Amino acid sequence: MQHTRQHSFYTACDKAGKQVNKQFYWYHTIDLGNDLVTPGVFDYRENIGKYCFPENMTGKSVLDVGAATGFFSFEFARLGAKVTATELPSLYELDTFPGQKKNDILKKAEKYSNIYLYEQSSELNLEYLYKTMLKEPFEFCSKVLDIPIERKFVTIYNFSEETLGKKSFDIVFLGDVLLHTINPLAAIASAAAMCSDRLIIAQHLNEDEYNIPILQYTGGQYPDDDVSAWWKPNFEWFSQILLKLGFKSIEITGSFDDLFIPNNHSERKTIIHARR
Template structure:
């Protein structure tokens, strides 16, 4: 992110100049938007610049990440380390919130119990969040209870070529033979499956677009679904 007063802050992903593509070039002007899994706030602050009222939603250090509970690992230590990491993420959000002079509201909690007190929103955004969730359908269901107009889902494809096999079949990411591997990722969810999830929840009119984005020194394909009621 290019943060006023702080310069360029490096991260794993570089969405600068391509956030609109990442969000499916949706018109957010005049909308009330729920940014689920806001992290450093890059999507929240960008959407706010488009003329939207934004509610950022994310875990805080008072909540647990959906870590993969490998039997070989000390999961209490992993949980403690993740909470420490969440504290840094939250601090980063508030630093950027001040730097961008944002008016976005932050609500902390777990995605499986998004507070109804947030009230109705026009749009809910899931920016590369579903892969980190043990129950992605329940997360979408909670957001759907608040979203009146649309849900936008951006998520990662494991392939550079968008094979028909992946478009329909999910991939379970953890592997029992490598407990020291991925502990914060659960699924690579194909776009046609996510479309079905959203259709079940009442968002039956949807489109899929594909784009490439910079992840470190690599280019990674990401699909974006815009689903409307």
């Protein structure tokens, strides 16, 4: 199925005269118009309403943290927001488990490349992987959609007025970010410090029925057990942490089955809104 989607996209690009690297890693499925639909491994279009974004964001500033291919950045812009999208400065800044080396990232990329890539790459290094995974797919979509987005290349731990160009944002969006951080408490605190009104989090939660805050480790015991993902908090963890960080109300606003298209595996994703 995934290869068919990739073939359809690249064929449509060729017909439309759009030059695009066939070694891009497409995280998000994005409708670019004129039958061009990126073959992302996730497709959030039918579930966008579950995020309960404000219907009109005109005049609002939005920080999209770890924007990847940019689906949510472009959605916020369509709703009228002034969007700032963040991305890692390089893959050397990607969190790794203590003791692991950056080359482990390449090993994981090689392991899963047949899922993501239409054409396999013979030039797999951290610099090339960064361009084809995090930098250029976003740029391609932005150009085709004619939606310019301000991008800041900074890790979530280093958010500040100096690095982001603003003292705060009306809305801060964390879509599947915290699971990829070694220190999720420091990460969420850094993002919260930049939020003046609403923090929106999309996350797979630990749904065991405990009334205590839980931060479940999911990274396994062997170096290749994880896909740079380590944590699954429960709602009580988010609730207590966000209250302590100064938010007044924390609520679950929606959830849906989050499908990973290449293997047809789904997991429940929960949307949390925290308000100042």
